Amino acid sequence: MSWVEAIFVLLSLVALGSALLVVTTPHLVHAALWLVVTLGSVAGIFLVLAAEFVAWVQVLIYVGAVVVLLLFALMLTRAPTGRQADLTVRRVLPAALVAGLVGVLLAVTVVAGFRDVRLDLDHTVVGSAGATGTAVFTVWVLPFEVLSVLLLAALVGAIALSRLRADSSAARGDR
Amino acid sequence: MPLWWPLLVASLLFAIGVYGVLSRRNAVLVLMGVELMLNAVNINFVAFDAQLRDVLHAGQTFALFTIVIAAAEVGLALAIVLLVFRTHGHIEVDELRELADRDDPAELPAPQAASEGVA
DSSP states (O other): OOOOHHHHHHOOOOOOHHHHHHHOOOOOHHHHHHHHHHHHHHHHHHHHOOOOHHHHIIIIIIIIIHHHHHHHHHTTTTTTBBHHHHHHGGGOHHHHHHHHHHHHHHHHHHHHSTTOOOOTTSSSSSOOOHHHHHHHHTTTTHHHHHHHHHHHHHHHHHHHHHHHHHHHHHOOOOO | OOOHHHHHHHHHHHHHHHHHHHHBBBBBHHHHHHHHHHHHHHHHHHHHHHHHHHOOOOHHHHHHHHHHHHHHHHHHHEEEEEEEEEEEEOGGGOOOOSSSOSGGGGOHHEEEEEEEEHO
């Protein structure tokens, strides 16, 4: 096993372990902090898989912005910081069953389908900022523009939603 | 390294995300499960980009697009979660049952009946 493979396995184990903690921990804020560990190690996996720019975007957007947004949501909904027993539904067995079925099906399919394919990371094209930027702004420029319109729509939608005033909720009763 | 290593990691991460979405009651924790699933998809994109040695970098570009869509989704979902918190006082998804199907229309919950009375 080469050192690249060793690093990949290590990062994968960290990602999977912290992801398990994200979905099982009884502390609300700890879940967000474990999510940082998961997303960070996924960024490391991207680096190992020669996607340099995607890795830094992952660190900037996910670890920097998305987790902060989630923490803001927890803070604004007055999430208690202590241990909470009722964060998970009472009957977890059906959820675990469905998730386990999904995982086993996907894992068996991809392992059976790509068992003999090797990933040659020594001769692959490294997705540096230059290479990815050239690809985005030449070949993929139309999806990029569509995506910017989508972002604008999401922004306007979020503002419109958060400006729905209390008068509409007052008409609904004291809740 | 064999190609199925990253694909296996992505599958397991996706399954963990599915479990998070199904088992958590807090809406923000459900969102974290969705983020895990989106990240699993990104690992697949990047792995196949590296395997195909794509000169157009389709896989990495689409991973970037997925990240942008995830950011937009989180922004919108945060607005919705805050709105639900303002109108209901909690964000537990299994207690938001106003839209659930019922056999008997008489057993509507209180806030729904009140809003219908106003309308």
